[in-house]
Amino acid sequence: MPGVRKIGIFGDGRIARAVAFFFNRRAGCKAELLNQDTQARGCDLLVGALAGDLGEKCLTLALRYKKNLVDISDVDPPYYLQYKKQIAQSGITVIPGCGFSPGLTNFILGMEFPALQKGPSLTVKAGSLSKKKAYYPFLWCFEDLILEHHLPSWQIVAGKKKKFPPFAGYQKESFFGIDAESYYCASGFENILDKVCVKDFSCRVVRPTGFMPFFCFLKNYGFFEKKNMLFAKSALEAKKEDNITLGEISITTRSQTIVWLIKASAKKNEQFNSMQKITASVPVVVGSLLLDGELGGRGLMFMEDVGRQQCWKRVLFSGIKRFGVTVTRFGARG
Numbered sequence: 001m002p003g004v005r006k007i008g009i010f011g012d013g014r015i016a017r018a019v020a021f022f023f024n025r026r027a028g029c030k031a032e033l034l035n036q037d038t039q040a041r042g043c044d045l046l047v048g049a050l051a052g053d054l055g056e057k058c059l060t061l062a063l064r065y066k067k068n069l070v071d072i073s074d075v076d077p078p079y080y081l082q083y084k085k086q087i088a089q090s091g092i093t094v095i096p097g098c099g100f101s102p103g104l105t106n107f108i109l110g111m112e113f114p115a116l117q118k119g120p121s122l123t124v125k126a127g128s129l130s131k132k133k134a135y136y137p138f139l140w141c142f143e144d145l146i147l148e149h150h151l152p153s154w155q156i157v158a159g160k161k162k163k164f165p166p167f168a169g170y171q172k173e174s175f176f177g178i179d180a181e182s183y184y185c186a187s188g189f190e191n192i193l194d195k196v197c198v199k200d201f202s203c204r205v206v207r208p209t210g211f212m213p214f215f216c217f218l219k220n221y222g223f224f225e226k227k228n229m230l231f232a233k234s235a236l237e238a239k240k241e242d243n244i245t246l247g248e249i250s251i252t253t254r255s256q257t258i259v260w261l262i263k264a265s266a267k268k269n270e271q272f273n274s275m276q277k278i279t280a281s282v283p284v285v286v287g288s289l290l291l292d293g294e295l296g297g298r299g300l301m302f303m304e305d306v307g308r309q310q311c312w313k314r315v316l317f318s319g320i321k322r323f324g325v326t327v328t329r330f331g332a333r334g
Helices: 014-024 037-042 052-065 077-081 084-090 104-111 142-148 211-220 229-238 274-291 303-308 312-321
Strands: 005-010 029-034 045-048 069-071 093-095 121-129 153-157 160-164 171-175 178-184 200-208 243-252 257-266 325-333
Touching: 005 014, 005 037, 005 052, 005 274, 014 029, 014 274, 029 037, 037 052, 045 052, 045 274, 052 069, 052 077, 052 084, 052 142, 069 274, 077 084, 093 274, 104 121, 104 243, 104 257, 104 274, 104 303, 104 312, 121 178, 142 229, 171 200, 171 243, 178 211, 200 211, 243 274, 257 274, 274 312, 274 325, 303 312, 312 325
Parallel strands: 005 029, 005 045, 045 069, 069 093, 121 200
Antiparallel strands: 121 243, 153 160, 153 200, 171 178, 178 200, 243 257, 257 325
């Protein structure tokens, strides 16, 4: 079909399928999940949605075929920085961490960079909840979610980086009338913290109350061992209930506190869950800007770099709202 732009997606998980569906709703676009590396050659845009270290392949192929890339894969920022010069020389645009958190959260932090330059305390929280008691939503890449709770994390306390084990920093929470808990987690914000000076920084994952003992129970009984992982994934993803995915960013300076709240909801019988809505809508909006030539030819751009350009605020927020995602900034208060 003449004039149709092709989007190639690496991955076949729930997020990848949601990205393909959302792109195919856009006029003049045809998205498909790629099952062979060479298929990238005929694409106008690549989207990475692979789990773990597999995600590094997305940048390799983008460079090989000189294709713009928006990447949701769980790959740390230092990997992309190694190829910053090569990306620029290739004449392509690569936007890593182009999902929810990191992703949309980074975009908002980029918008708030002037406040971040004043040495604030910064807290980022993200996770998924359900109003159903003792139900724990597993809404995105199962393997990455399990790995997340096995990794240590680095936080900044009183200006110094400190290392914490998984589930450290437990605290009770409440969102939308739902009892929850949160703990420190690996952030993917390292490149931001290298650019600004914050007094305190914590990245927290939000889970329903009781998730930590539930996770430890499954781990102690071997559910996350390689031989049992497929069964655990099938069992835990099969049960569906109404769900909410949220993000909260708090920036506190001497004079004010700024709070951003991100939210998406889904009914149990909807085609896409709340995490799919947030994580897939962002690369679709940003990828559309690339397809339209709005962000092209700029080399390596992290989402906070895009957020610094205030002109994209309305485009991104209004774009993801069409997929059921809301972003609200609460007024600064003394």
